[in-house]
Amino acid sequence: MTETKTYTGSCHCGHVAYEVDADLNQVISCNCSICRKRGALLAFVPEDNFRLKSGEALTDYQFNRKVIHHMFCPTCGVGAFARGIRPDGAKMIALNVRCLDGVDLDALTVRKFDGASL
Numbered sequence: 826m827t828e829t830k831t832y833t834g835s836c837h838c839g840h841v842a843y844e845v846d847a848d849l850n851q852v853i854s855c856n857c858s859i860c861r862k863r864g865a866l867l868a869f870v871p872e873d874n875f876r877l878k879s880g881e882a883l884t885d886y887q888f889n890r891k892v893i894h895h896m897f898c899p900t901c902g903v904g905a906f907a908r909g910i911r912p913d914g915a916k917m918i919a920l921n922v923r924c925l926d927g928v929d930l931d932a933l934t935v936r937k938f939d940g941a942s943l
C-alpha cells in the first residue's frame with residue numbers, strides 16, 4: 826500500500842524544521858557505518874517533496890565517497906535528514922523517520938538494509 830502524507834520534522838532543539846511529503850511504507854534500518862551509530866530509521870523522498878523551514882546553518886558531514894551530505898544540527902547534534910543523489914542523478918532526501926512528528930514508530934514495517942556490505 827502506498828500512502829503519501831505530509832509530515833513535519835525537526836531536530837531536538839528546533840533549529841532544524843522541515844515539512845515533507847513522504848510514504849512511510851518503505852522505512853529502512855541500515856547497518857552501514859554511520860547508520861548503526863546514529864540509529865536512524867530512513868525513508869527516501871525526491872527533493873521536491875522536501876521543504877526546509879529553518880536550519881540554514883547546519884553542519885555537513887561527509888565521508889567515504891562523499892556522495893551523501895549528512896546534515897546535522899550544530900546545537901543539539903541531531904541529524905534530521907541527509908541530502909543525496911541517486912545513480913540516475915535525481916536529488917533525494919533521506920529522512921530520519923525518528924525526527925518526524927506524530928509517527929507511531931512501532932507501527933512501521935521496517936526493512937533491514939545491508940549497507941555495510943556495499
Ligand SMILES: [Zn+2]
Nearest residue numbers: 836838898901
Ligand atoms: Zn538542534
